[in-house]
Amino acid sequence: MNLKATRRPRVLIIGSGFGGLFAAQALASADVNVTMIAKTSHHLFQPLLYQVATGILSSGEIAPATREILAKQDNAEVLLGNVRHIDVEARRVHVSTLGIEDEFSYDYLIVAAGSRTSYFGNDQFAHDAPGMKSIDDALELRGRIYGAFELAEISAARGEPSDVDRLMTFVVVGAGPTGVEMAGQLVELSKRTLNREFRHIDANDSKIILLDGGDAVLSSFDPSLQDKVKTELEGMGVDVRLGAMVVDVDEQGLDYKDRDGTTHRIEAITKVWAAGVSASPLAKILADQVGLEVDRGGRIPVQSDLTLPGHPEIFVVGDMIALDNLPGVAQTAIQTARHSAAQIVRAVEGNPSSEDFSYFDKGNMATVARFRAIAEVGPIKVTGFLAWSMWLVVHLFYIIGFKSQITMLLHWAVTFLGRDRAQRTITEQQVFGRLAMEQDGRALPESLGRIMRPAAAAKNDAENEGSGGRGSDGESAPQPTP
Numbered sequence: 001m002n003l004k005a006t007r008r009p010r011v012l013i014i015g016s017g018f019g020g021l022f023a024a025q026a027l028a029s030a031d032v033n034v035t036m037i038a039k040t041s042h043h044l045f046q047p048l049l050y051q052v053a054t055g056i057l058s059s060g061e062i063a064p065a066t067r068e069i070l071a072k073q074d075n076a077e078v079l080l081g082n083v084r085h086i087d088v089e090a091r092r093v094h095v096s097t098l099g100i101e102d103e104f105s106y107d108y109l110i111v112a113a114g115s116r117t118s119y120f121g122n123d124q125f126a127h128d129a130p131g132m133k134s135i136d137d138a139l140e141l142r143g144r145i146y147g148a149f150e151l152a153e154i155s156a157a158r159g160e161p162s163d164v165d166r167l168m169t170f171v172v173v174g175a176g177p178t179g180v181e182m183a184g185q186l187v188e189l190s191k192r193t194l195n196r197e198f199r200h201i202d203a204n205d206s207k208i209i210l211l212d213g214g215d216a217v218l219s220s221f222d223p224s225l226q227d228k229v230k231t232e233l234e235g236m237g238v239d240v241r242l243g244a245m246v247v248d249v250d251e252q253g254l255d256y257k258d259r260d261g262t263t264h265r266i267e268a269i270t271k272v273w274a275a276g277v278s279a280s281p282l283a284k285i286l287a288d289q290v291g292l293e294v295d296r297g298g299r300i301p302v303q304s305d306l307t308l309p310g311h312p313e314i315f316v317v318g319d320m321i322a323l324d325n326l327p328g329v330a331q332t333a334i335q336t337a338r339h340s341a342a343q344i345v346r347a348v349e350g351n352p353s354s355e356d357f358s359y360f361d362k363g364n365m366a367t368v369a370r371f372r373a374i375a376e377v378g379p380i381k382v383t384g385f386l387a388w389s390m391w392l393v394v395h396l397f398y399i400i401g402f403k404s405q406i407t408m409l410l411h412w413a414v415t416f417l418g419r420d421r422a423q424r425t426i427t428e429q430q431v432f433g434r435l436a437m438e439q440d441g442r443a444l445p446e447s448l449g450r451i452m453r454p455a456a457a458a459k460n461d462a463e464n465e466g467s468g469g470r471g472s473d474g475e476s477a478p479q480p481t482p
């Protein structure tokens, strides 16, 4: 279907994560045109990123193409683009795609741009302690983790034991669900998968250290479960250090301060940052224009119906919002997205209503290792194999696509029933890609833009000659917001 030929209200959705995708799907039978713009061409199932990083799953299984998911939804189009600015008065969104600048107008806007790794003002840590928010992050971590074992084998063969220790020490910063899952998997990788494969090192000797500045692991769970998980982790061999505030990170290791203010040094080549996230900068861009202030996590305090003051046409959902202490989890994104879509449908049908959002808490779960997890559903607390089975079913249910469900089951069987991991391929680019992009990346989109600009400009001109196009009206391209 040619969306340009239809004169229906345009719902612009920013983001193809849980919020963006579920909003688009909830509008499938609405009398609107849906345009989804996202920085990546896939929908990412972030809860399983750690399994890509540790070689259990492939990236495609947790990141199917958004275009493919929405292929049968006639009223939806999918565009790749980085939204740089939103002009709420003009109802326009400024987008940059590999150096091509563009503008899109909207009748309704759903902003679902999520969050990104936060280093709490120490962004320089990112260089040596990657976070886990994207497929790039997960593949780079995979490269660093498996690469560290390879280098340790070489160092051991050369008789350099101090390098071996550094290479076989893995530090995970942040003892939330992601950090706990990552630490658990690093133990299983060393002690179940790699322990028979090397000749000069013994992978059983790997040290896995889990650091957190707080007083507990999994601070969002009930204290009885927190203690249980800590004991389990320690039983598996994870060195859990609480009250440990990381103050410096470098290539060879990191420094942290304990509660007494004493600084400790850990020599470790591989560090994983799982300590926190902050909302997309688009939250502040919106907040500044409507007289709101973002909170410490960069989240925007939306109204109880998820709109912005004075802008019933703008909805913000998922990780970007600060409302009633809602947790930054997939269910918040899915439910706020569906609520926003329902309000848009009512408005388009001529029955606008501003309904308060109410969250239905479906519970909380985290895995520790194979066959071990914890789950909290209201007052019910489940641990061990039963919780792990619940975790498995829930994740299979929410992963998009039958293909992925089947192959995931196979890969889980390979790893959890057997000892192997099907996705251990690493490339030089995965290990060094981030460094190369840091050095050359800024120039890349510009040069691509020069190559692509003539064709894109001609296309825009043709569109602007007709009515009801993208709404740029031949204006000069907007400057990206820094």
Ligand SMILES: Cc1cc2nc3c(=O)[nH]c(=O)nc-3n(C[C@H](O)[C@H](O)[C@H](O)COP(=O)(O)OP(=O)(O)OC[C@H]3O[C@@H](n4cnc5c(N)ncnc54)[C@H](O)[C@@H]3O)c2cc1C
Pocket (backbone or CB within 6 Å): 014, 015, 016, 017, 018, 019, 020, 037, 038, 039, 040, 042, 044, 045, 046, 047, 048, 049, 050, 081, 082, 083, 084, 112, 113, 114, 115, 132, 133, 177, 178, 280, 282, 317, 318, 319, 320, 328, 329, 330, 331, 333, 365
């Ligand atoms: C490692 C990890 C593990 C997690 N585990 C769990 C779990 O077990 N259970 C759970 O419930 N939750 C979990 N979460 C949290 C959950 O994934 C998030 O709460 C959820 O993804 C939020 O959905 P969202 O749509 O708000 O944002 P996201 O899913 O992050 O989607 C944001 C989208 O916006 C796009 N985007 C961002 N900025 C721009 C821009 N400027 N222009 C265009 N597009 C943009 C991104 O490309 C992406 O498509 C986990 C998160 C992580 C990182």
